[in-house]
Amino acid sequence: xxxxxxxxxxxxxxxxxxxxxxxxxxxxxxxxxxxxxxxxxxxxxxxxxxxxxxxxxxxxxxxxxxxxxxxxxxxxxxxxxxxxxxxxxxxxxxxxxxxxxxxxxxxxxxxxxxxxxxxxxxxxxxxxxxxxxxxxxxxxxxxxxxxxxxxxxxxxxxxxxxxxxxxxxxxxxxxxxxxxxxxxxxxxxxxxxxxxxxxxxxxxxxxxxxxxxxxxxxxxxxxxxxxxxxxxxxxxxxxxxxxxxxxxxxxxxxxxxxxxxxxxxxxxxxxxxxxxxxxxxxxxxxxxxxxxxxxxx
Amino acid sequence: xxxxxxxxxxxxxxxxxxxxxxxxxxxxxxxxxxxxxxxxxxxxxxxxxxxxxxxxxxxxxxxxxxxxxxxxxxxxxxxxxxxxxxxxxxxxxxxxxxxxxxxxxxxxxxxxxxxxxxxxxxxxxxxxxxxxxxxxxxxxxxxxxxxxxxxxxxxxxxxxxxxxxxxxxxxxxxxxxxxxxxxxxxxxxxxxxxxxxxxxxxxxxxxxxxxxxxxxxxxxxxxxxxxxxxxxxxxxxxxxxxxxxxxxxxxxxxxxxxxxxxxxxxxxxxxxxxxxxxxxxxxxxxxxxxxxxxxxxxxxxxxxxxxxxxxxxxxxxxxxxxxxxxxxxxxxxxxxxxxxxxxxxxxxxxxxxxxxxxxxxxxxxxxxxxxxxxxxxxxxxxxxxxxxxxxxxxxxxxxxxxxxxxxxxxxxxxxxxxxxxxxxxxxxxxxxxxxxxxxxxxxxxxxxxxxxxxxxxxxxxx
Numbered sequence: 136x137x138x139x140x141x142x143x144x145x146x147x148x149x150x151x152x153x154x155x156x157x158x159x160x161x162x163x164x165x166x167x168x169x170x171x172x173x174x175x176x177x178x179x180x181x182x183x184x185x186x187x188x189x190x191x192x193x194x195x196x197x198x199x200x201x202x203x204x205x206x207x208x209x210x211x212x213x214x215x216x217x218x219x220x221x222x223x224x225x226x227x228x229x230x231x232x233x234x235x236x237x238x239x240x241x242x243x244x245x246x247x248x249x250x251x252x253x254x255x256x257x258x259x260x261x262x263x264x265x266x267x268x269x270x271x272x273x274x275x276x277x278x279x280x281x282x283x284x285x286x287x288x289x290x291x292x293x294x295x296x297x298x299x300x301x302x303x304x305x306x307x308x309x310x311x312x313x314x315x316x317x318x319x320x321x322x323x324x325x326x327x328x329x330x331x332x333x334x335x336x337x338x339x340x341x342x343x344x345x346x347x348x349x350x351x352x353x354x355x356x357x358x359x360x361x362x363x364x365x366x367x368x369x370x371x372x373x374x375x376x377x378x379x380x381x382x383x384x385x386x387x388x389x390x391x392x393x394x395x396x397x398x399x400x401x402x403x404x405x406x407x408x409x410x411x412x413x414x415x416x417x418x419x420x421x422x423x424x425x426x427x428x429x430x431x432x
Numbered sequence: 433x434x435x436x437x438x439x440x441x442x443x444x445x446x447x448x449x450x451x452x453x454x455x456x457x458x459x460x461x462x463x464x465x466x467x468x469x470x471x472x473x474x475x476x477x478x479x480x481x482x483x484x485x486x487x488x489x490x491x492x493x494x495x496x497x498x499x500x501x502x503x504x505x506x507x508x509x510x511x512x513x514x515x516x517x518x519x520x521x522x523x524x525x526x527x528x529x530x531x532x533x534x535x536x537x538x539x540x541x542x543x544x545x546x547x548x549x550x551x552x553x554x555x556x557x558x559x560x561x562x563x564x565x566x567x568x569x570x571x572x573x574x575x576x577x578x579x580x581x582x583x584x585x586x587x588x589x590x591x592x593x594x595x596x597x598x599x600x601x602x603x604x605x606x607x608x609x610x611x612x613x614x615x616x617x618x619x620x621x622x623x624x625x626x627x628x629x630x631x632x633x634x635x636x637x638x639x640x641x642x643x644x645x646x647x648x649x650x651x652x653x654x655x656x657x658x659x660x661x662x663x664x665x666x667x668x669x670x671x672x673x674x675x676x677x678x679x680x681x682x683x684x685x686x687x688x689x690x691x692x693x694x695x696x697x698x699x700x701x702x703x704x705x706x707x708x709x710x711x712x713x714x715x716x717x718x719x720x721x722x723x724x725x726x727x728x729x730x731x732x733x734x735x736x737x738x739x740x741x742x743x744x745x746x747x748x749x750x751x752x753x754x755x756x757x758x759x760x761x762x763x764x765x766x767x768x769x770x771x772x773x774x775x776x777x778x779x780x781x782x783x784x785x786x787x788x789x790x791x792x793x794x795x796x797x798x799x800x801x802x803x804x805x806x807x808x809x810x811x812x813x814x815x816x817x818x819x820x821x822x823x824x825x826x827x828x829x830x831x832x833x834x835x836x837x838x839x840x841x842x843x844x845x846x847x848x849x850x851x852x853x854x855x856x857x858x859x860x861x862x863x864x865x866x867x868x869x870x871x872x873x874x875x876x877x878x879x880x881x882x883x884x885x886x887x888x889x890x891x892x893x894x
Contacts, residue, residue, distance in 0.1 A: 233778065264782055277798075287783060291793075
């Protein structure tokens with residue numbers, strides 16, 4: 136569905152484009168020189184959840200993220216889009232220090248969550264990740280029962296003293312993830328036996344079971360079929376009432392549907408951040424325009 | 433021609449057939465517009481020709497070699513005149529060895545009866561003819577087979593399928609060899625075991641608590657009452673294996689965890705081979721290490737804290753054996769832990785679990801079957817180990833659970849029973865086979881139980 140839709144929108148967008156700037160000679164325009172650390176649009180907000188300044192990420196010698204500055208507001212859904220390898224996932228994984236497990240990866244710059252430095256050497260990663268949860272590209276439920284999957288986080292963090300408390304957390308999380316009615320009779324069944332879409336919603340339930348403030352989603356629908364994708368997108372819209380959500384996606388439709396703001400990444404630069412409507416109707420930067428109209432990426 | 437020369441010759445013919453068929457398939461394909469219009473690629477036509485050439489010829493060669501000797505012997509023996517013809521099996525083998533010794537020139541023809549000399553000539557003659565005939569026939573079949581396949585290099589014949597099917601059979605036969613060997617070993621042990629139980633009652637063997645494998649050489653011999661109670665031996669085996677596992681499982685597992693989760697790539701590349709070197713040390717070296725260093729140390733230590741320890745102890749053997757089998761546990765566990773998908777680790781870490789929590793709650797259950805496999809391998813290694821026990825734990829069959837005393841194991845007893853001069857049908861010798869059988873059954877049972885446990889608790893991730 137994603138691809139199909141992408142092509143469809145692309146065609147429409149290209150037509151509009153052609154009407155505006157007749158004639159189009161080269162389908163691949165000269166890529167503008169990107170200036171380091173320069174982002175058009177509205178990258179900064181008041182009282183942000185995340186305050187990120189001059190963030191650089193290195194994989195060994197190579198620089199994957201080049202001086203990106205961005206604020207992420209409370210309770211907003213922000214989508215990261217951009218061609219493959221542009222650094223959006225890398226950037227996302229900085230927000231809960233998931234890059235730590237990669238030996239050669241190092242992060243520079245200032246990254247703050249509610250005013251506290253994320254990469255401070257004294258920072259407790261466990262506490263950080265309890266506040267900033269994550270959902271991955273491929274559904275990765277543990278090979279345990281559905282119940283144990285959701286209860287995993289609360290158990291680790293000691294969130295429930297009694298079995299009944301834990302039951303309640305599990306039920307609430309599954310309800311929020313829209314999965315309760317489907318699985319309430321088989322909580323002891325193994326999670327790997329569920330369908331892909333159910334698995335991904337279980338992973339979301341698992342992430343919100345520890346009551347995080349932020350949920351990071353790394354292409355959460357790329358391994359799902361259209362119906363499962365629609366369900367997850369619905370879920371994201373509901374979750375945005377109580378959580379800050381950062382979502383990386385390859386589907387521009389998805390970004391348009393679920394997010395409030397959209398950030399366009401290109402080769403490690405953050406090119407443009409704007410209201411989602413504005414990005415998809417009248418982008419400020421020519422590269423954003425080229426990308427969303429399908430000229431490259 | 434000798435078999436050893438015939439074998440390479442057949443292979444050479446097969447290679448020639450391969451090349452000829454390869455060329456022919458290209459030639460045949462020409463009028464149709466190239467090899468893509470053949471049913472199969474030239475390689476398959478060529479491979480089929482080689483297989484047609486080699487397999488029948490090799491089967492014939494094998495069969496001929498297997499039966500040639502027996503047939504010739506029968507012919508030679510039946511050619512002997514009635515007065516020298518052997519009357520029993522024993523005589524027959526005597527006469528035959530005489531004949532072949534004369535034929536080989538090891539025995540002076542003047543010392544044996546005339547008919548035997550004649551038979552020796554016949555033997556040599558037959559051998560020559562058989563050898564010539566075999567050579568011709570094998571070469572003929574190889575050439576015929578190759579020629580047949582060559583003539584069948586035609587565009588509409590699907591050689592690919594033939595080759596695939598033949599390969600499948602070859603693989604099947606190779607897999608069968610291992611199974612057949614096991615079955616063969618089991619049967620040969622079973623027969624001797626049954627003979628043993630004819631002499632010693634099975635209940636005495638299974639439940640007896642004394643092991644003293646003596647049998648009387650003469651009827652009037654004093655103090656030669658044998659006792660074949662197997663319990664002290666199995667207690668010894670289990671005691672030592674248990675000590676070894678107590679050492680190797682925790683250490684091996686934790687080193688596997690360190691290697692796969694904590695060590696840097698470089699560290700792992702250096703440490704893992706070093707650890708695996710432990711498995712490469714000959715067991716006899718471990719044996720004298722245990723006997724000369726560890727056992728006296730333990731006995732001194734026991735003296736200091738006021739315990740009594742014999743110079744050879746189960747503890748010494750078990751400890752050293754434990755060190756020896758560490759790599760079995762660590763290396764296999766490391767591999768399976770590494771095979772657990774990174775996404776599961778990420779999932780756990782992203783929920784705020786620490787590395788060790790992730791290890792304990794996610795990686796470990798998922799890797800359990802493989803880890804169990806490593807432990808089982810280590811356990812069977814420990815149960816089967818002989819040399820260290822002989823040197824460090826002694827030969828005395830004490831029924832005890834005290835690790836400081838001297839014990840012996842099943843394998844050690846098998847060795848002592850079968851080495852040295854013994855009549856082969858005495859209960860003493862036969863008991864070795866019964867012990868082997870018991871050991872086989874016990875390890876098999878262990879394996880089955882472990883598999884059941886693993887199946888119950890495993891968390892399957894794919």
